[in-house]
Amino acid sequence: MKVLHIINSFKGGGAEKLILQLHEMSLKNGIDSHALSLMSPSNECLANTYALNFNNPYRIQVLFKLYDFLSAPEWENLDIIHVHLFPSQLYTPIISSILNLKAYLVTTEHSTHNSRRDIWYGRLIDKFSYNYYRKIICISLGASESLLRSQPQLSEKIVVIYNGIEIKRYSLSSISYPKGKTLVILSVGRLVIPKNHETAIRALSKIYTHNFEYWIVGSGVLEPHLKKLVNELNLEYKVKFLGFREDIPELLNQADIFLTTSYWEGFGIAVVEAMAASLPVVVSNVSGLREVVLEDFTEIPKTGFLIDPKSEDDIAICLNKLLVDARLRMEMGKNAQFRSLKFDIQKTFDQHRQLYQSLLENKQ
Incomplete structure (x- = not known):
């Protein structure tokens, strides 16, 4: 199984910490895992981590650099692209669609609130991007309920997997x-x-x-x-x-x-x-x-x-x-x-692995 995580940055709060933990545990459990930051690289010196080195993930140039990155032959056989946080959640499906990548798209909703839900065109942007994802992981029931209030059509895609720690x-x-x-x-x-x-x-x-x-x-x-x-x-x-x-x-x-x-x-x-x-x-x-x-x-x-x-x-x-x-x-x-x-992070990892495997089994 080959998985690529994409996130705005490796530095920050719970989302950033989670992706690096999942990536590290995936490597230890025989998954061909990779992780990409739109901004600076990780300080943890983990294998298979990459960075586009932008100071601001909202710059239009990020799209072109992400296109170049995902165009590389090594990503043609990806099974899962797991995306975290906006604007990575918007950019990735656009580039994946242009390149006709075969990988399943999964995203994680890390918060009970985002400002896009408060404005009509923000909700349209979310609706557009979420449409591309096969599964949407919510880190709590609260995050799930909040997302459904904004995007009720997503009910069949959502699964709750709690965050975990060591x-x-x-x-x-x-x-x-x-x-x-x-x-x-x-x-x-x-x-x-x-x-x-x-x-x-x-x-x-x-x-x-x-x-x-x-x-x-x-x-x-x-x-x-x-x-x-x-x-x-x-x-x-x-x-x-x-x-x-x-x-x-x-x-x-x-x-x-x-x-x-x-x-x-x-x-x-x-x-x-x-x-x-x-x-x-x-x-x-x-x-x-x-x-x-x-x-x-x-x-x-x-x-x-x-x-x-x-x-x-x-x-x-x-x-x-x-x-x-x-x-x-x-x-x-x-x-x-x-x-x-x-x-416990082991429970979190096991549930992610099971989700990935279920998607691949249905693909076959």
């Missing part, structure tokens, strides 16, 4: 870091509007215990604004901006509470990583995240708290409960670690 990489048994006396609240995510760090920072001024710090891991365009806000609220002694980091497992195991205040999330892989590290989680009450923290058929999480991401008071109240109660932190952390086992 559980043992994040577990306390594999990493041992002594926790300090100061409790650490940790957030991981790009510093952009949808991640809503501003409300989280404002909530800190309403927390009555003083024995904590808030670590923010990630970079983005809002960093200067958020640092200014921290200074205005006199929280510079509480809030630490750690920038983009590769050592997430180590940071998680130094933390005591994980916080996500996103306005929306397709799945929330950073939350699963935190749960695998036995951290209680305080997360937005939005569809993709609810599925992660709630046990099946329950409404109240045992792994942490669901909060209104727009409410500073709600965030502060839930953080306070965990900061002052070590037993509650430990209990919810244990529940979180057990819940994270549902999202």
Whole structure:
């Protein structure tokens, strides 16, 4: 089986992390796997990875470079082209059709929201591109429901496969870091509007215990604004901006509470990583995240708290409960670690492989 993954970039969040994990596991399991970035190459030095080296995937020149790449003889016998994120989702079927490639097209919907769904011509663009795909993988039920509200004709194409992580990489048994006396609240995510760090920072001024710090891991365009806000609220002694980091497992195991205040999330892989590290989680009450923290058929999480991401008071109240109660932190952390086992990357890989194989069997 020969598979080519195509994505805008190898660097970023959950989608980028997933594609590299699937690619690496495919190689280890005998699949002839390849991965292409429209932008810069991967830092992980994985075999069979390629890059078109554009700074912006929306440039029209990307189409011509992608055409040249897929025109190479080595791609004539592709079985599956698996595409992730827009505009890769638009470019790839166009070029594949022009070249008359025989590979089945599969795409993954990584979010419960995109701005194209809010405008009529954006929905037309999505309808055009999705029409070419044999299967559309959604990383959560929330992502599936959101897509169907915008494109109801896709119901027969959609399959839900949850994202996964390498559980043992994040577990306390594999990493041992002594926790300090100061409790650490940790957030991981790009510093952009949808991640809503501003409300989280404002909530800190309403927390009555003083024995904590808030670590923010990630970079983005809002960093200067958020640092200014921290200074205005006199929280510079509480809030630490750690920038983009590769050592997430180590940071998680130094933390005591994980916080996500996103306005929306397709799945929330950073939350699963935190749960695998036995951290209680305080997360937005939005569809993709609810599925992660709630046990099946329950409404109240045992792994942490669901909060209104727009409410500073709600965030502060839930953080306070965990900061002052070590037993509650430990209990919810244990529940979180057990819940994270549902999202093992091996399960994610197995389901992808089965999907690919089913397409090829039907082809024969």
